[in-house]
Amino acid sequence: MKACGMRVRYCLAAFILLSELASYGQLPQDNFEIRSDVWGTTRQVKVWMPESYLEDDTTSFAVLWVLDAQSETFWQMVCGNLAYLQSKDQIIPCIAVGIVSPDRSYEYSPVHRELADHLQIELMPYIRDHYRTTPLDIVMGHSWAGAFVANTLFSDDSDLFEAYLAISPSLSAIDGRILNQADSVLVAEMKTPKVFYCATGDLGIEEAESIEDMAAMSEICLKYSNPALAWLPSRIEKTDHFSCVAPAMVDGLLSICSRYMASERMVNNWVVETGGEILPLLEIYGKYNGHSFGYWYSPPVSYWGKLADSYLQLEEFITARDLYLFGLQNGDENVVNAFNLALTYEALEDRGNARKHFLRADELLEQQKDQIKESLYRSLKKAVGEKLGE
Template identity: 25%
Template sequence: MKQILTLVVTVLIVFTSFGQSKIIYEEFNSYKLDAPRRLKIQLPRDYETNTDKVYPIVVVLDANYLFEPVAGNVDYFGYWEDMPESIVVGVMQGESRYDDCSYDDTNFMPADQGADFFEFLGLELIPYIDENYRTAKFVIAVGHDFTANFINYYLFKDPPLFNGYINLSPDLAPMMDERLPQRIPSVESKIFYYLATGTDDIKDLMEISENLNKSLKPLESDTFKYYYDNFEGATHYSLVARAIPSAMEKIFSVYRPISKQEFTDVVMKLETPVHTYLMDKYKTIEDLFGLTNPIRINDFIATATAAEKKKQWESLREIASLAQRQYPDTVLGDYYMARFYEETGEPKKAMRTFQGAFDKEEVDFITVDLMLDKADKIKEDFGY
């Protein structure tokens, strides 16, 4: 008996060879475009296991060639906590990119298929991703030449659709170089704006970027975070590989763990209590990216060390108390609380706190042996 099996494939999931990243291919039927569009979506490594976590979105136009460099950098930066793990959504365009980015010859705003594509992204794609995936309220758009120009149109929405704009050698529409500097000061929400060119870029496009940089740089403010790169020796295409990691590093600088440079140049020079810097850092992360992340152990240790060096004992107590609440099964909070007791004239409390961590998980340099040695030293010194 002959059997006929008909398979209709709408979603294909592909795992990397090490079984961590996940790529999903979807065919999205757009009523705005009256045509299907292929999407390529990369989910974060822990998406399946960490079901309470939400993720920013990175929308990549020209995904036929831009998706992989963007997705690779997002995965890499997310792995090392230099940016939040994010959902990367690529829109495959191919030859349709020119029609997708078309604008009116008179007012130079999206027209015809360009107007439809504009609505497709804002009214269909982003709501679809929000509905079907666990998303945070922070969205970045990435575009190259024509599509880089196109993402700027969303700045003229109120509020803008995207929080971050990565413009790679934009081929600006007429008047865009005048409209952007006029519009940006009136945008109330916080915007991250990155612009890149290269010294070997197409000459006209390099000049466009250089002139736009001159107009946008003076507009830097608390609500308009602006970054610019002109890469030495980079061509129109090679600049992409250098610009994407630079953009991610700059846009998400506040998200990164406290580095040695930040510790030396910022934390140690604070005139305010160190613990407020720690709390403000994570409040900023929550406000900007919609993420309520626990404070990293690295950042607890960095700020506690600074509090010790600066002899800010009340700050040390606050940091220790936070660490005890967030990491109760580790020695982290107990160690710094005991150090607070040591330095504020309560050796017996310090000794007992050091001793009380004997069955807890060790963290970094803070071992159980270190805790017990410190308890024994206090006992010896004070004859308890």
């Protein structure tokens, strides 16, 4: 048996992806009204939960606060993408809370603060009391809602959220109020760690204005180089004001989550920087970023094996080895991963460690015999026996 056969390439047909997203969007949701003294009326609220939230009643989830949930097509797009990304272990597990705004022009304006008060005093405490949540709150808004996102970050309400995701935001609105606030806040040094992802397309007049606004924001953020602010600008090429929304949301969540977990995107950056030997970085990254950004998510141990499998198929054996070892250090005793780790050592011509892990795979195979398919047991038993010369 070769350490790694032909590279496996995955291709998901568009119609399959679309059908998956449609089914994900139909997962259970709560729709209810909450009495608001701030607004002097009742407010509609939407809450979406992934399957994992319903399957495990002990785990808490981050919260993505979604502006413009009054648009059902926009809301369903968000929920579908969230479900798909979480099902593939791409982002931190989260629920979504949809904020329904009857008058978005008024509510998102930087000169009005009712929405911030409503969130802080009424809606966020309600969600905390009725859903299992972690201290990680991410807010997402597009266009005028993106102005609310940026304005909140550079205001006295900045601690409402830990991470801010703005898509084509109107940063120069009201005579550059948001840009001026950013300059004032950053020159005095932001004390609480925040992540600010900001994206725009590159087609059409709206995006031409957004590009100018983002350039101005980048100049401010880079001028003061505040260590408490992770400024993550992005350009979604060949998209306009509306077609950039879905890809920017996905890119934004991946970028933001990389600040709170050792994601595949982050691992790939390390591979480029180190040539593949990433175990030391894996061991310190959680400790460093958990301290720097105030929150850290540790994915299930099975995550590392899945990620290692990908690098093994790419024949990047040093990286695959380090990922398997990191999973092992965190309690991953899956027989397939143990066998693949042995194959990885064999490919690296480390016969001593290869034999050690083939023996361990043989032990685990017997221990997990009742938990795996009989066909897998037989094929692994035969392969391990051949490797051990039995």
